[in-house]
Amino acid sequence: MSVPIRRVRRTRNNKLTAMLQVRNESGRYLRQVLDQLSAVADELVVVDDASEDDTADVCRSYPKVVRLVELPRPLFGEEWKLRSLLWQAAASTDPDWLLSVDADEIYEDRAIRDMRGLIDQDAYDWVGFRFHDMWNGSTHYRDDEHWNAHRRHAMTLVRYLPGYPCDYPRADHHVPRFPPAYSALPGLLTDLRVKHMGWAGDWEEKLRKYHRYKQLDPQGKWGSLAQYESILELNPNLRPWTEEP
Amino acid sequence: MTCVVFPHAAWPDFPYPSLLRRIAEREAVYYVDGAEADLPPWLGALEAERLSAWSEPDTLALVLHPYWIDAAAALRPGRLVVFAPGATFEEEARLWSRRFVHASARADLFASASESRYLNAAFRNRSAWLLREDGLSSDEYERLFFQAVAGEHAAAAIASQSLALRRHYETIREQTGPHETVSFLLSAYGHLSDMPDFAETHLLEAFAHAVSLGRTDCLATHYRFRSALLAAGDELEQAVAAFGISAIDAKDKESYESICVLLEHGRSALAKAWLLRVNDDIAGALEAAAKADGSEEAARLRAELLLDAGKLEEALALMSRRPPRSRSEKRDVLLLEGTIRKLLGDVHGAISRFLEAAELDWDAVAAIADMKADREGLTRLRTSLRERRESGTTEEASREETGDVGTDSESPADAEQ
Numbered sequence: 001m002s003v004p005i006r007r008v009r010r011t012r013n014n015k016l017t018a019m020l021q022v023r024n025e026s027g028r029y030l031r032q033v034l035d036q037l038s039a040v041a042d043e044l045v046v047v048d049d050a051s052e053d054d055t056a057d058v059c060r061s062y063p064k065v066v067r068l069v070e071l072p073r074p075l076f077g078e079e080w081k082l083r084s085l086l087w088q089a090a091a092s093t094d095p096d097w098l099l100s101v102d103a104d105e106i107y108e109d110r111a112i113r114d115m116r117g118l119i120d121q122d123a124y125d126w127v128g129f130r131f132h133d134m135w136n137g138s139t140h141y142r143d144d145e146h147w148n149a150h151r152r153h154a155m156t157l158v159r160y161l162p163g164y165p166c167d168y169p170r171a172d173h174h175v176p177r178f179p180p181a182y183s184a185l186p187g188l189l190t191d192l193r194v195k196h197m198g199w200a201g202d203w204e205e206k207l208r209k210y211h212r213y214k215q216l217d218p219q220g221k222w223g224s225l226a227q228y229e230s231i232l233e234l235n236p237n238l239r240p241w242t243e244e245p
Numbered sequence: 246m247t248c249v250v251f252p253h254a255a256w257p258d259f260p261y262p263s264l265l266r267r268i269a270e271r272e273a274v275y276y277v278d279g280a281e282a283d284l285p286p287w288l289g290a291l292e293a294e295r296l297s298a299w300s301e302p303d304t305l306a307l308v309l310h311p312y313w314i315d316a317a318a319a320l321r322p323g324r325l326v327v328f329a330p331g332a333t334f335e336e337e338a339r340l341w342s343r344r345f346v347h348a349s350a351r352a353d354l355f356a357s358a359s360e361s362r363y364l365n366a367a368f369r370n371r372s373a374w375l376l377r378e379d380g381l382s383s384d385e386y387e388r389l390f391f392q393a394v395a396g397e398h399a400a401a402a403i404a405s406q407s408l409a410l411r412r413h414y415e416t417i418r419e420q421t422g423p424h425e426t427v428s429f430l431l432s433a434y435g436h437l438s439d440m441p442d443f444a445e446t447h448l449l450e451a452f453a454h455a456v457s458l459g460r461t462d463c464l465a466t467h468y469r470f471r472s473a474l475l476a477a478g479d480e481l482e483q484a485v486a487a488f489g490i491s492a493i494d495a496k497d498k499e500s501y502e503s504i505c506v507l508l509e510h511g512r513s514a515l516a517k518a519w520l521l522r523v524n525d526d527i528a529g530a531l532e533a534a535a536k537a538d539g540s541e542e543a544a545r546l547r548a549e550l551l552l553d554a555g556k557l558e559e560a561l562a563l564m565s566r567r568p569p570r571s572r573s574e575k576r577d578v579l580l581l582e583g584t585i586r587k588l589l590g591d592v593h594g595a596i597s598r599f600l601e602a603a604e605l606d607w608d609a610v611a612a613i614a615d616m617k618a619d620r621e622g623l624t625r626l627r628t629s630l631r632e633r634r635e636s637g638t639t640e641e642a643s644r645e646e647t648g649d650v651g652t653d654s655e656s657p658a659d660a661e662q
Contacts, residue, residue, distance in 0.1 A: 161486075181456050
């Protein structure tokens, strides 16, 4: 009698689950992000970190959101717990691949088009993208000493491997999107880009964020104080964003 | 029982004199090609030429140089112990690397000062000794060392050392915290002591530390071992998944697919044997393969494992059950027959088989070249021992002239009485 064994790497028909943690995202980029993810992913999993607006309702309105975990009190100060919860919820959908997205991240069209090809293969287990910090709108990104994520790669797409170590470091802030063990797997670094819209808002919004960071991390324990100060720079170096075919 | 020592150096440089002294309290001990003037009264000299006429039925052979292994094995000793001391000359170090599998497999006990070789041997046949006192008092170490070498409660002594080594690393682990090497060694010792949960916990800890250090190859060097631990505990589906995750290159992917197919067809014993083999746990793999079905595939794997384990006669018996089907199979059988004859001291028989193999595949002539190189190496070793013996005789004469010499000149046989 033959009992099929699930192969750890499959080259076709892979299921992609997108995973998001959100908090008070209504009225910003959430709908745009959910629209995009609904087009590319098979299922969506969301952990709502005790939003005080209608973020949960917005998420619920998307049919592909198959899990919505609503926390009664925020876990923002214990980020590893939030990450672990999201991971478990996403893993419960029996995915082949997981795409970790923040509610202000928009993949360029090229990346969306290539997504199936990126996951239907058995040569690598994660994919790195280049993140651009869009500044003062969606036409330019910032490029200087403190704002250069686009020169590196961020691993946001991984093959889900049941049984593989998935512990997160027990840190309150700056916890990686995926369990660190996934970084030991073979990966692919692409030139595919993501627009990070978190800094695309106006001056007042930046000022609010500046004060929040300074309040949460006055000693620069989790991030760079110089970068916090650079948020308020009046004439940062901006480069135009050009769409690629 | 009589003990014969096949040394790597003259007596003054012999690294384990107290061990021999202890053996000599019960048995006659002979030092091959030793200079009598060098030797203590309880140790006899034995010229290598006399070995061909050796007829002691229950000999304990202690071998300290790779060149001697075949000569010692040819005595058909009751117990063969091979030592690979730490500090060796460059030529010896290369030889040990080349002859390690052969040496560790032929020996009833393989003793090494290198922990990686010790572990490799332990995974090959579970009969290994680490030439270090870690985790034991000197007295306790000496007592267990003697038992392991002499074959008196050897299995218990070997297990005791493994336990002591595990405790030794637990102490270090308390100081270092999770550590890619310390935690991994704890996992290996846990596996050898049949403690699967302990072994897996420390393996995952070692892997996590290796990941945090950015080790790019830690999937193969650390994580893969999880598949052995799970397989040993008969968690075969999880084991094959763990191996699959670590299977990155084409060869490993092919092995992974083969193991999946075996498991899908309910051939669990064979799948388990493969999983243990890819983790170099040859002893565990052989045990699993013994429970496999009677298929040709299972027989082939068993034969390969027996070769890995150095159990050449058993491998030959298995390979000879049916006539060879190809030139390469016939060549392999002839090479194996030649090697076995060489080990029995039948030089002409060995060369004859190697030549027959070379008629099928010219590359097989390398076996004759290896044999020649070994004989030349042995000649060099014996020459160096003889030179020492001759210079020792001169020194002895000199000491006699000055009165600086002991009066005790009894032979080992005398000492026995």
